[in-house]
Amino acid sequence: MVADDDEQSVSQDRDGSTEKAEWEVFPTGEKYLRFKSCYGKYLMASNNPFLQGVKGKKVIQTELKPDLDGSVNWEPLRDGFQVGVVSKSAAVQMAEDAELDLVIVSPEAEPPVVKLMDYK
Secondary structure (H helix, E strand, O other), X not given: OEEOOOOOEEEOOOOOOOHHHOOEEEEEOOOEEEEEOXXXXXXXXXXXXXXXXXXXXXXXXXXXXXXXXXXXXXXXXXXXXXXXXXXXXXXXHHHHHOOOEEEEEEOOOOOOEEEEEOOO
């Protein structure tokens, strides 16, 4: 993930050696993380689609403002054998997009284990 020169956009790039691919990680409380770009902006989940026809929301760089609704806070979640960092809103959106329930399988694990499933 690379912070673009416009200081707003974020793009994907396999070359992780560039300074623009370095993100400072800040724990916030017990569960959440914030990611700060080389431009001093924070990674934020937006409500815009990543790509048309592809699940997922676009992420952007933003100034840290007191009125942000937690969209700069990211919660590490496990997905099967993969460990990824997903915001709560992204996890909820993934469940809604798949028309499944987001079930917390192991809330005490670090990070918490969640599963998308049809909980009927």
